[in-house]
Amino acid sequence: MTRIHILGGTGYAGRQIVAEAARRGHQVTSFSRSIPTEQTPGVEYRAGDVQDPAYLASVFTDTDVVISALSTRGGLAGEGRMRALVAAEAELAAGHGVRLGVMGGAGSLQAEEGGPDWSTCPTSSRKPGPNPSNSPAPSITCARTPTTALTGS
Incomplete structure (x- = not known):
């Protein structure tokens, strides 16, 4: 143990x-x-x-x-x-x-202003979203109403 x-x-x-x-x-x-x-x-x-x-x-x-x-x-x-x-x-x-x-804390930050707070967005609410940057990584959005933004340094 x-x-x-x-x-x-x-x-x-x-x-x-x-x-x-x-x-x-x-x-x-x-x-x-x-x-x-x-x-x-x-x-x-x-x-x-x-x-x-x-x-x-x-x-x-x-x-x-x-x-x-x-x-x-x-x-x-x-x-x-x-x-x-x-x-x-x-x-x-x-x-x-x-x-x-x-452990890093990036999951608790917002990727963009007004974006979802991943720490309160259940995996079941994460949906494919638009990919305006044409990045090879898929964009994901939170299907729930966004919560108050969390900030961090």
Whole structure:
């Protein structure tokens, strides 16, 4: 059984990683700003601020793998903040002999102004759309009414 610590374990991608890792029988600890009211059975939850060096360092102890599924919102919004945090994560992982995986957050951003918010558009609502750029990649739209735009850096 692998010991997996997940930073941002209550966010959009993180909570899905937490649930799947627990389902597969791994020992999972979720690290986030707050403890969720709905928890995945068998998962340990710890709350804190990843910008606190002691809290961040605790993520890399007593584990085999750390997955960073953090968002560039809140205290991590702003140019260079996420990059600095990922650099600190890499240094901690190397120092503790821990494998590190970093998840990107592009799925929570809008591809264009007024476009769909992919974090709230269920896969079943995604439909082929126009391809004005003649890109070889197909265009996809959200068949639901768009929600308020999310912004990120």
